[in-house]
Amino acid sequence: MTTAMDQARAVADAILYEGYLLYPYRASAAKNKIRWQWGVLMPPAFAAGGTGERSKSRCELLAEPADDATLHVRLRFLQLQARVVELASPIGYEPVASVTIGGTEYTTFEEAVEREIDAVVPFADLVPETRAIPFTVDGGEDLKPLARARLARRRDPLRGEILLSAAPLVGPFGGYRISVEVVNKSTTRGTTREAALNRALISAHTLLSLSGGTFLSQTDPPEWASVATKQCRNDGTWPILVGDRGTVLCSPIILADFPTIAPESAGNLYDGTEIDEILTLRTMTLTDAEKREARATDARAAEIIDRVDHLPPELIERLHGTIRYLRDVSEPAKPWWDPGADSSVSPETDSVTVDGVPVAKGSRVRLKPGKRADAHDMFLAGRVAVVQAVFLDVDDGRHLAVTLEDDLGAELYAAHGRYRYFAPEEVEPL
CATH class of the missing domain: 2.30.30 (SH3 type barrels.)
Known part of the structure; x- marks a missing residue:
């Protein structure tokens, strides 16, 4: 993968965990009762039941590849993982909402495991016909023994495929329309959204990189490609140029081209449209009991609490604002509306x-x-x-x-x- 692909990954990480856990980072908080809203691809049987959910996403964009170009594709998504606290009983283990053992609190909650599917395809192979890349993700169970209890993590298996195709544009200027479709082909478990999420691809998005050639902006294409760009169909994802014109992020959230992560940000806060300073200061105001509950909710929440608790004053000050560039402060010419700008007036x-x-x-x-x-x-x-x-x-x-x-x-x-x-x-x- 190229350096630009690594840069795109940093932006994609913020999207991957968008809404993963919302301030105040506790399982008991109302806003954390309903999660997993972005880029969710449900099993097809559930999506077809009039739920308003989708089972596949499609991203189309234009490119000018070199003759020997290869297309690198990386599908990224979260796999839901149920974390259940189970107490020992005479008949086995029984699930409970939470338990405190040795001064540490353990809470039943949903986690997510990050998954990646990689493929490298010669661009020439995409032109005659659609290239299908099937994938599977195993389910499983992990058990962590505790005194008089255990922590059980369980995952359902997933199955899907990536469909890649390219078609030459009609006209004298060349170029191709690339299509990337991600399909969830998992079977459905249960009829509720909560049950279907166990076999969903959550926050699904793809990273694309051309070994030779460039992609065209979906929002600011050259004039010769403007008509063809308007004919591109995007459903559930939107193509964004990231790093350079040879790398694209097909994002479930619409962003402008060339997004970047602010260097002042000390780490992900997972909250939608997050403002680091506000969330950091508000996290500092949590009581010790609230912080203890947040740490018990999720390992990533515990990392946020620990990071904020030990954030040096100079890093907090950096969050307050910064000057991205220094504009010319020389004496400007008088604007057109200034009475002195026109000596005839x-x-x-x-x-x-x-x-x-x-x-x-x-x-x-x-x-x-x-x-x-x-x-x-x-x-x-x-x-x-x-x-x-x-x-x-x-x-x-x-x-x-x-x-x-x-x-x-x-x-x-x-x-x-x-x-x-x-x-x-x-x-x-x-």
């Missing part, structure tokens, strides 16, 4: 002709607000005002800035640029 000296009379700064006018005036301006009808400036807007419209002649605060308003504005047709020269 001068509100202090410009004039406008009203009823054959030039009106400029210092002119006395009688106000006669039009139909579009607001209530405040309507109350000023018939009042005498003094023009303080003549402004020109972006549509070449003229506006008179005035102060009321009998207003005792007129000089103060003028000093601060606080004017009333009327169109030339809304005044009568005096």
